[in-house]
Amino acid sequence: xxxxxxxxxxxxxxxxxxxxxxxxxxxxxxxxxxxxxxxxxxxxxxxxxxxxxxxxxxxxxxxxxxxxxxxxxxxxxxxxxxxxxxxxxxxxxxxxxxxxxxxxxxxxxxxxxxxxxxxxxxxxxxxxxxxxxxxxxxxxxxxxxxxxxxxxxxxxxxxxxxxxxxxxxxxxxxxxxxxxxxxxxxxxxxxxxxxxxxxxxxxxxxxxxxxxxxxxxxxxxxxxxxxxxxxxxxxxxxxxxxxxxxxxxxxxxxxxxxxxxxxxxxxxxxxxxxxxxxxx
Numbered sequence: 001x002x003x004x005x006x007x008x009x010x011x012x013x014x015x016x017x018x019x020x021x022x023x024x025x026x027x028x029x030x031x032x033x034x035x036x037x038x039x040x041x042x043x044x045x046x047x048x049x050x051x052x053x054x055x056x057x058x059x060x061x062x063x064x065x066x067x068x069x070x071x072x073x074x075x076x077x078x079x080x081x082x083x084x085x086x087x088x089x090x091x092x093x094x095x096x097x098x099x100x101x102x103x104x105x106x107x108x109x110x111x112x113x114x115x116x117x118x119x120x121x122x123x124x125x126x127x128x129x130x131x132x133x134x135x136x137x138x139x140x141x142x143x144x145x146x147x148x149x150x151x152x153x154x155x156x157x158x159x160x161x162x163x164x165x166x167x168x169x170x171x172x173x174x175x176x177x178x179x180x181x182x183x184x185x186x187x188x189x190x191x192x193x194x195x196x197x198x199x200x201x202x203x204x205x206x207x208x209x210x211x212x213x214x215x216x217x218x219x220x221x222x223x224x225x226x227x228x229x230x231x232x233x234x235x236x237x238x239x240x241x242x243x244x245x246x247x248x249x250x251x252x253x254x255x256x257x258x259x260x261x262x263x264x265x266x267x268x269x270x271x272x273x274x275x276x277x278x279x280x
Contacts, residue, residue: 001028003028003029003030004028004029004030004095004098004099004102005030005078005079005080005102006029006030006031006078006080006081006082006098006099006102006137007029007030007031007032007033007076007077007078007080007081007082007140008026008029008031008032008033008081008082008084009033009035009067009070009071009074009076009081009082009083009084010022010023010032010033010034010035010052010084010085010086011035011037011057011066011067011070011085011086011158012034012035012036012037012039012043012047012086013036013037013038013039013043013157013158014039014040014041014043015039015041015043015086015087016039016041016042016043016046018086018087018180019034019043019046019047019086020046020049020050021089022084022085022086022087022088022089023046023047023050023052024050025089025090025091025095026082026084026090026095027050028095028099029082030077030078031053031076031077031078032047032050032051032052032053033052033053033055033070033074033076034047034052034053034054034055035054035055035056035057035066035067035069035070035074036054036055036056036057037056037057037058037059037066037157037158038056038058055070055074057069057070057157058157059157064147065145065156065157065158065159065162066157066158066159067083067145067158067159068144068145068147068159071138071143071144071145072144076140078140079102079139079140080102080105080137080138080139080140081137081138081139081140082098082136082137083136083137083138084136084177085179087179087180087181088115088177088178088179088180089177089178089179089180090177091175091176091177091178093174093175094113094173094175094176094177096175097173097174097175098111098137098173101137101171101173102137105139107168107169108139108168108169108170108171109138109139109142109143109166109167109168109169109170110135110137110138110139110142110143110164110166110168110170110171111135111136111137111138111170111171111172111173112133112134112135112136112170112171112172112173113133113134113135113136113137113172113173113176113177114130114131114132114133114134114172114173114175114176114177115130115132115133115134115176115177115178115179116130116176116177116178116179117129117130117132117179117181118178118179118180118181118182119181119182119188119257119260119261120182120183120184120185120257120260120261121183121257122254122255122257124251124254124257124258124261125253125254126249126250126251126252126253126254126258127245127246127249127250127251127254127258127261127262127265128244128245128249128251131176132179133172135163135164135166135170136177137173138164138166139168142166142167142168143164143165143166143167144164144165145159145162145163145164145165146162146163146164146165147162148162156194156198160194160195160198161195161198161199185260185264188264189264192264192267192268192271193271195268196268196271196272196275197275199272199275199276200271200272200275200276201275237269237270237273238266238267238268238269238270238273239266240269241265241266241268241269242262242263242265242266245261245262245265245266246258246259246262246263
């Protein structure tokens with residue numbers, strides 16, 4: 001099969017449990033690039049086994065984080081870059097969408113991809129987590145992640161909540177990717193402990209404009225960010241978040257996983273509130 005002219009960028013650190021199936025899901029791509037941060041497991045060996053190029057990245061607080069560094073410094077082989085986390089998978093249907101998009105993009109500078117989010121083995125179809133549009137397929141040089149005033153190494157070296165600022169019009173691809181982010185509650189707690197530090201320290205200073213030019217999805221992200229800032233000024237923002245995800249967004253329809261997930265999101269909101277007042 002002729003490789004699709006797309007460079008896949010996968011930022012990693014200690015991802016030996018996820019990387020092989022991730023790379024297998026993009027075997028159709030002409031180039032696969034893994035950007036590592038000193039993994040101590042078999043992450044780099046697995047990348048080499050799949051023929052992926054491996055670059056090492058060391059974060060300096062205040063400087064670019066991993067994805068922006070890669071977009072700015074790696075000489076990708078192709079004009080289109082697909083950004084994929086190690087716990088995400090590209091389905092065959094989405095792979096066909098990507099191939100068609102890059103074959104005839106017109107003036108499009110980037111494409112949003114929808115995600116199916118899995119928690120404790122169940123696809124969370126409600127709770128405000130589907131659809132979940134993310135700018136992931138970017139024409140080289142036309143999109144970078146927003147730079148947030150973040151001078152602490154505690155928040156991690158990879159963009160998590162930062163959004164892509166795109167220079168040009170965007171499109172959407174029809175089929176979703178799969179996201180296996182939290183196979184256990186322990187994984188959720190470990191990751192969100194770091195994410196809440198980012199929200200408490202850097203989140204309030206995030207760029208307000210998400211997408212250059214007109215963009216409905218960018219406007220939605222901006223509106224959500226504004227609402228979050230407003231809600232965090234109210235008493236008990238964590239219970240407001242539980243009410244939003246479980247009742248307003250019908251997380252109760254996702255069964256026991258939905259209840260646990262919405263409750264953990266409320267706890268996450270509480271950590272942000274507590275850290276913002278007592279650690280920053």
